[in-house]
Amino acid sequence: MNWEMNPGRRKFLQSLGCCVTIELIPNINFAYQPKVKQLAAAPAEVPLVLEFGPATEVWAYNGQVPGPLLRYQQGDTLRIELENLLEEPTTIHWHGLRVPVTMDGVPVVSQPAVPPGEKFRYEFVLEDAGTFWYHPHVSSSKQVGKGLRGVLIVDEKVPPEVNRDVLWVLDDWRLNQEAQIVPFSGNRHDASHNGRMGNVVTVNGNIGEEFTVYPGERMRLRLVNVSNARTFSLQFKPIIPWLIALDGHPVTPRKIDDEQVVLGAGQRADLIVDIPESPSESLPVIDHSFGSEFAYELMHLVFDSTQTYSSSVSAPAKLPANPVPAPNLHQAIKHKMVFEGGAMGGLSGAILNGTYLNMRELVERDKFWALNGMVPDDVLTDPPILTLKRGQSYIFELINRTAFEHPIHLHGHSVFVISANELPVEFPMIRDTILIAPNEKQEIAFVADNPGIWMFHCHVLEHQETGMTSMIAVI
Numbered sequence: 001m002n003w004e005m006n007p008g009r010r011k012f013l014q015s016l017g018c019c020v021t022i023e024l025i026p027n028i029n030f031a032y033q034p035k036v037k038q039l040a041a042a043p044a045e046v047p048l049v050l051e052f053g054p055a056t057e058v059w060a061y062n063g064q065v066p067g068p069l070l071r072y073q074q075g076d077t078l079r080i081e082l083e084n085l086l087e088e089p090t091t092i093h094w095h096g097l098r099v100p101v102t103m104d105g106v107p108v109v110s111q112p113a114v115p116p117g118e119k120f121r122y123e124f125v126l127e128d129a130g131t132f133w134y135h136p137h138v139s140s141s142k143q144v145g146k147g148l149r150g151v152l153i154v155d156e157k158v159p160p161e162v163n164r165d166v167l168w169v170l171d172d173w174r175l176n177q178e179a180q181i182v183p184f185s186g187n188r189h190d191a192s193h194n195g196r197m198g199n200v201v202t203v204n205g206n207i208g209e210e211f212t213v214y215p216g217e218r219m220r221l222r223l224v225n226v227s228n229a230r231t232f233s234l235q236f237k238p239i240i241p242w243l244i245a246l247d248g249h250p251v252t253p254r255k256i257d258d259e260q261v262v263l264g265a266g267q268r269a270d271l272i273v274d275i276p277e278s279p280s281e282s283l284p285v286i287d288h289s290f291g292s293e294f295a296y297e298l299m300h301l302v303f304d305s306t307q308t309y310s311s312s313v314s315a316p317a318k319l320p321a322n323p324v325p326a327p328n329l330h331q332a333i334k335h336k337m338v339f340e341g342g343a344m345g346g347l348s349g350a351i352l353n354g355t356y357l358n359m360r361e362l363v364e365r366d367k368f369w370a371l372n373g374m375v376p377d378d379v380l381t382d383p384p385i386l387t388l389k390r391g392q393s394y395i396f397e398l399i400n401r402t403a404f405e406h407p408i409h410l411h412g413h414s415v416f417v418i419s420a421n422e423l424p425v426e427f428p429m430i431r432d433t434i435l436i437a438p439n440e441k442q443e444i445a446f447v448a449d450n451p452g453i454w455m456f457h458c459h460v461l462e463h464q465e466t467g468m469t470s471m472i473a474v475i
């Protein structure tokens with residue numbers, strides 16, 4: 001078996017054509033979604049490791065990993081019928097989309113989970129343009145980790161001018177020697193450290209690592225990190241891409257020079273990538289997520305000169321803002337959110353169901369993480385940790401007192417990141433998932449404008465399932 005992550009195998013890879021590309025040529029009608037699209041969640045087999053091993057048994061939407069690319073225009077109504085062909089209940093959560101709570105896919109608070117053999121129809125208006133994704137919110141570590149994840153693109157009414165619109169779905173799998181997913185057995189080491197890290201990284205569902213580019217072309221590259229736990233830190237040098245959106249929301253375009261494009265679990269980034277006119281021998285995309293010592297080549301850009309373009313030199317225009325209400329920082333009510341626990345975290349204990357338990361007692365209950373000194377018993381039925389007033393602005397001070405980074409995700413809202421470690425952020429951004437480094441503090445601000453009970457949790461799914469999750473009510 002030679003499909004595992006080692007540099008040698010790359011030599012054997014052919015041009016894989018593995019990546020979803022969508023030509024953006026004026027006057028071509030996109031195949032937008034039919035009125036109601038069906039998504040069936042079911043077991044399937046997919047060639048994750050290609051010719052290097054057997055097909056991998058997964059759970060998939062419509063037999064595909066990643067699931068079908070859903071594509072709409074801003075303002076469209078999404079209508080999706082989920083059919084559950086698994087042997088356990090499931091739902092779909094629309095990550096990053098500001099939807100009514102009944103469409104949010106969280107069992108109990110949004111909808112009863114869809115039992116095996118049954119269907120559920122999701123229907124809501126797509127208010128925000130951008131790059132989003134979808135996945136279950138039931139037994140998340142297992143159901144998402146077994147392959148139930150797909151991307152949803154909402155096009156701007158006037159998309160930016162590019163030669164190609166390209167999607168890379170970045171994923172991480174823990175496979176055994178037979179290329180099968182290592183069972184999800186509630187691994188306490190994963191849960192108390194940095195989550196379920198895999199040993200195989202895929203882009204758009206297989207380990208292909210060559211991507212064809214055309215001299216002089218301008219690509220919009222949409223990066224989506226759908227992995228359970230892994231953070232990607234991508235470097236495109238010698239290419240210097242423009243960053244144009246984070247978590248679907250536009251940023252003032254800026255060149256990513258010495259910076260890396262960092263994507264915590266659940267996060268997205270949209271880039272404009274200008275390919276040089278003169279083909280060069282080597283254009284690697286390197287992932288530095290475990291530091292330069294463990295850097296590896298995620299993708300190799302290969303030139304095809306049968307098609308050429310005149311390279312763009314102008315800065316891309318800023319995308320039109322989504323209608324996210326701006327918080328009033330002067331009148332905002334502040335709340336501290338202190339994340340604690342995990343290995344090497346020094347947490348001595350926390351309150352569960354009104355009773356203080358020491359760390360040993362928490363670990364016996366598979367609880368490793370606490371928020372503001374509290375650990376949820378059953379987050380779906382526990383009372384919300386906070387009730388916010390609809391229409392009021394809030395500032396959450398997110399404080400990471402653990403030894404690990406955490407991508408913190410708030411449902412139903414998009415938030416303005418306003419400061420990091422007491423300093424105003426250099427580049428303002430609106431996000432739904434905020435990656436907080438160990439000992440870091442970030443402030444986010446938002447208007448609590450979406451009524452309902454919303455999940456607020458770490459998107460390292462093994463952290464989410466062992467205490468790093470809570471509910472926030474907006475009434």
Ligand SMILES: [Cu+2]
Nearest residue numbers: 406458460463
């Ligand atoms: Cu976490």
